[in-house]
Amino acid sequence: MSKQKKVKQLNPSLSVDCAIFGFDGSELKLLLIERSVESCTKKLLTLPGDLIFDGEDLDTAASRVLKELTGLKNIFMKQVRAFGDPKRLKKREDQAWLRSIRAKPEERVVTIAYYSLVNMNDYTPKPSSFAQSARWVNLDKSTDLAFDHQEIAFAAFDQLKINLKNHPIGFNLLPVKFTFSDLQKLYEVILGRTLDKRNFRRKMLKLKLVEPLNEKEEEGVPHKRSQLFQFNTSNYVLLLENGFDNFGF
Amino acid sequence: MSKQKKVKQLNPSLSVDCAIFGFDGSELKLLLIERSVESCTKKLLTLPGDLIFDGEDLDTAASRVLKELTGLKNIFMKQVRAFGDPKRLKKREDQAWLRSIRAKPEERVVTIAYYSLVNMNDYTPKPSSFAQSARWVNLDKSTDLAFDHQEIAFAAFDQLKINLKNHPIGFNLLPVKFTFSDLQKLYEVILGRTLDKRNFRRKMLKLKLVEPLNEKEEEGVPHKRSQLFQFNTSNYVLLLENGFDNFGF
DNA sequence: TTTACAGTGTGTCCAAATGACACTTAGACA
DNA sequence: TGTCTAAGTGTCATTTGGACACACTGTAAA
Structure with missing residues (x-):
């Protein structure tokens, strides 16, 4: 009776990514982290996100990953949808980063996107794990994101706008x-x-x-x-x- | 140089499920299939759905699975969201079916739900693969679905209602x-x-x-x-x- | 041929919601 | 005392929403 199964194991096919929107009273920001690529001076700018564990609940995974990378906790997040384009991680520079950290960098990963809205002043991100930095970036300057994170951020923002009209969000x-x-x-x-x-x-x-x-x-x-x-x-x-x-x- | 990688391989962690709504002029129906359990006379009533291949696009997978199980093709489907509760396939009778067909029946599977709306009269389902039957069932009688398919069907229907108000859907x-x-x-x-x-x-x-x-x-x-x-x-x-x-x- | 029936097609009125628009006031500061 | 800044407030014209009833057309049955 080995306890092998109880050992937490990352599922190479599943990840979560979090689009956290913050407001400072005048501008809308997005919480981004930097991931450094070994062979390269340029860093990847991405949403906080990572693989999830086998058997880990999706919502739980989103909270865990956000906390691990940025220190933010107790944030209610809502699922946007899944992104699973087979080419979503295939860009050259993205692959470089994946090879430095993933067991199976070539694997297609389906990511479940989440979004949330917080008062920036209540949350000061503290980078850890593979996040070199974690900071609020003006939404209109959040360009050039790695992977398909630009698309995910747009989709999350669309969701935000739609929900703003139908729910007392914000x-x-x-x-x-x-x-x-x-x-x-x-x-x-x-x-x-x-x-x-x-x-x-x-x-x-x-x-x-x-x-x-x-x-x-x-x-x-x-x-x-x-x-x-x-x-x-x-x-x-x-x-x-x-x-x-x-x-x- | 083996072509191993080109061989289509099912990903044991990922599936799609399709909630296809049909209208016959007076009632709204849901397309369901029956899956028979070896050791049991009772059949599972479920949405059409199955595991997807490694590297297969999600939208493509949804169309393929729907066609394989029900014969329906050329149906535009929209993603609802992902469902990944670790317990979603753990019911006794669900496990019985999974053991009869899946390599790893215990594995947690994240499913990506899709929905669509069609004119029932244009589409006559023809069951194949592991679908014993495929038929239109009145929405209000579509109860007792296996797995978490009841929840998925509700979520898809909610989406439908919301989109009905904001898009020329239907x-x-x-x-x-x-x-x-x-x-x-x-x-x-x-x-x-x-x-x-x-x-x-x-x-x-x-x-x-x-x-x-x-x-x-x-x-x-x-x-x-x-x-x-x-x-x-x-x-x-x-x-x-x-x-x-x-x-x- | 008359009658019953069933679903089509049409207009008005009132209440509520929307969008456009401009001036006075409180408080700080120089 | 004057100036600056953002707060706070009301009206009107138009659009929208919901409620509501009756005559018409074609069929079928007596």
Whole structure:
């Protein structure tokens, strides 16, 4: 009765990749790591991702890999979809990296992509494992990713935009107390266009997802101090479950 | 130089499963196959699905597997997502079947689910391979599926409903020429509720997706003969690409 | 030939939602 | 005291959504 089977073994055909979007109040960023290639000075810029273990649950694997590479934990991620193009890892420089670290670098790997949204200020990435660095990169500058990670990032962002319209997503991106401007900026960044202040307020309040606090924080700003809001958790949960139809800005 | 690598080899960790929805003019059906278990009289009722080959593209694999098991070909399928729960194939009766056919029946298999919509009348399933039978089953009677196929079918149906609201989906379900009633019935079946005839017509015509033909077909119906419509292909393609916001009934 | 039947096809009204638009106010600072 | 910055607020015209009822056409049966 060997315990051989209990030993964790990487499955050479399966990986997860995580597209973590962060918001700092004005710009949308993507969490990327660098992987160095032995024979080359250039580093690969990629999403955090790695092979998963035999018998490891997909969601669990995504959380584990993200934590191993970037130190981020307790982040709720949602699956985007699987990417399995046989050529997805076949570029020259990608193969160089794979040969330096994988038992079977030639193997086709199907990767399950995940995405999430976090408040950048709450999470400071700390690279480890084969991640040389882990940092937030402006979404519009996140180009030249290795493997098919550009495609994965786009797909994840599309998913984000779609879900933004049907779910009260994006609230994890803001601090507990926030202003209406914060909220609106977030929506503008994700949707990629400006919104009318009054119309935005009207719609958002109708949903009853946010409620005013008795605080007018922000000391020392060179303008009128703004009302602070928080999320109404009970309505939030309710809408999370049901989605909601009319949320088009 | 052995050609070993060129030999197609099944990957024991990867499969595809296809949720094919069919419409016969009044009810929504799901295409299911039966798999017989050697030691048992009871058959497993499942979605068409099987392991994929090393290096085989996912979309290609889905088409191949569907054809092998049911004879259906040239069906455009869309990926739902991956299912990889380590326990997804561990039920007693599921294991019995797997032991009879798989080299590694204990192995955790990640399956990539696909879905599609077809006009039932255009496709008559012909079982082959390990499919004992292949037939259309009423969606509400498609219960008691083996493995985690019930969950997959639900997820695929959810996807269908969501896409119905944002894309001109469901048109593959109808014959080239169709009446407004046909179209409306389709929507009612998928959405699971009745719609107002006049409002439906108004909205649908605004999209300019359908256009009237100079034919009032249907001979010998015990009522006024109805106008036939067809899809406006150019607008159809346009909307397929962009999706469209206002399609909520 | 008359009648019953079944599904087609059409218009209006009201309520709600949407989008466009501009000025006053609070607070900081020079 | 004036200037700057962002906050905060209301109206109107248009579009959209849902609710609602009756006459028409062709068939079949009495």
